Amino acid sequence: MLKRMLKFAVIGAVGFGIGSAIGFVIGFIIYGFFSHLTALILLGFMGGAALGLALQDKKMVLYLSFAGAIGGGISHTVGFALLHHPILNGVGGFMVFTLVFATMGIIIGAALGLALQDKRKILYLSCGCSMGFVIGRVIVFVILNAIGFSVVDATIGLALADSIGFSIMSAIAGATSGLALAYIIKKEEDEKTIMSSPKSESISKSDNSKDLN
16 A cells, blocks of 8 residues: 555656646747746646556556646636736735645646546545645745745746746645545555455345345
8 A cells, every 4th residue: 555655656746747847848948938837738748647657557648648738728727817816916925826726736636537537536636636736835935935035036046946846846746646546546446345345245145135025
């Protein structure tokens, strides 16, 4: 159980994190700036493919990669709308961005769960991915505050720092998504074991005999 969860977490973190970083590079080449849109699409695409590889299912690699890319694109649109919504204008920046990242995680996780065609996987992956983005957001915020935004700006620039920070958040979200997927798979296996056990079969036969009587 622990070995599988670790495997899924590492593969998820690598897929999400590298996908986000490559997305930023591609965005910079195309647009001349670090684009969160390309980062989220690549994050979802490579993150989904990574989870498919963890499942050792070639078909799922294809389904999850495309579902993740679509989820990433949708999450960017929703996140952008939230950032510019009048209701959130008076809310502090940290809280707004945390809400945006949490929402993005829910959308990406739900998209991956839909590809797996399972209601519980939709729930677990959306919660897992969202939780990862929130945890990552807090960690990156604490690190940047500890270093100092002025120092960061003077050394590597805030735009690059934001890209690095978002890639770290993405890696953490990938890890928690992997953990969530591994957990629900184990839970399903345990349920199947219980249902196929001799005790379960005897209870089932007893219930059937009562129905006949």
